[in-house]
Amino acid sequence: MIINQKENIVLPSLPLLMYTNINIADATSKEGDNFSVFVGLDKEKVIQLKALSLDESDIEIQKNTSDRKRFGLGKYEDWYKKNRTPFVLVQKNTNKLAAIIWFGPKSLDEIKEDFHASAWRAYPEFRGKGLMKEFGKFAMNIYASKIPNVKFSAVIKKENAGSIGFAQAIGFNDAQKTLPDGSVIMIR
Numbered sequence: 001m002i003i004n005q006k007e008n009i010v011l012p013s014l015p016l017l018m019y020t021n022i023n024i025a026d027a028t029s030k031e032g033d034n035f036s037v038f039v040g041l042d043k044e045k046v047i048q049l050k051a052l053s054l055d056e057s058d059i060e061i062q063k064n065t066s067d068r069k070r071f072g073l074g075k076y077e078d079w080y081k082k083n084r085t086p087f088v089l090v091q092k093n094t095n096k097l098a099a100i101i102w103f104g105p106k107s108l109d110e111i112k113e114d115f116h117a118s119a120w121r122a123y124p125e126f127r128g129k130g131l132m133k134e135f136g137k138f139a140m141n142i143y144a145s146k147i148p149n150v151k152f153s154a155v156i157k158k159e160n161a162g163s164i165g166f167a168q169a170i171g172f173n174d175a176q177k178t179l180p181d182g183s184v185i186m187i188r
């Protein structure tokens with residue numbers, strides 16, 4: 001996927017105010033599909049995020065993430081207040097939420113330094129299509145440009161080979177630690 005950052009956009013400090021979203025880039029997939037990249041979700045995207053998180057037919061989301069509890073049963077607003085900054089990829093002609101990547105400060109007992117947690121999801125129609133690598137690198141670069149010297153962490157279930165491979169593809173190192181529940185911590 002090719003991502004073209006919009007010119008002359010000066011991002012305010014992150015996170016943005018609740019429901020504010022700024023279109024920071026346009027993107028085109030290998031298949032020629034057009035997308036927009038936003039920082040932040042407006043209310044309509046929050047509704048999509050909730051529905052996608054409750055989607056029981058999406059086995060990967062249900063098995064590998066807590067999004068059902070986080071966004072489906074819980075409130076996006078409560079999550080956002082924890083200083084989370086979401087980046088989203090939206091298919092232009094349908095306005096569908098294709099993928100989300102978020103970051104935010106989170107201390108981990110297992111790692112003494114300050115890290116910002118990172119998380120990523122591509123939704124079923126858009127998964128495995130080569131959209132995520134460039135989107136992931138782009139979102140991290142923008143976030144790092146606003147939070148100098150930021151270090152990223154990701155907690156991933158050890159059986160989630162796709163997410164571990166993805167983390168490696170965007171520059172995370174091999175697992176640093178294994179948590180009691182079997183998840184691994186990767187850092188970048």
Ligand SMILES: CC(C)(COP(=O)(O)OP(=O)(O)OC[C@H]1O[C@@H](n2cnc3c(N)ncnc32)[C@H](O)[C@@H]1OP(=O)(O)O)[C@@H](O)C(=O)NCCC(=O)NCCS
Binds near residue numbers: 065120156165169
């Ligand atoms: C993890 C996830 C975001 C990756 O998205 P994706 O659409 O597969 O990503 P892409 O097609 O853009 O692939 C990007 C890279 O990820 C890596 N990757 C993807 N699937 C992989 C797999 N099954 N095994 C190993 N590496 C994999 C590859 O390096 C790939 O690059 P390549 O195709 O050039 O080799 C996606 O699988 C997903 O949303 N899974 C469900 C939710 C989830 O588990 N989120 C993470 C919770 S910790």
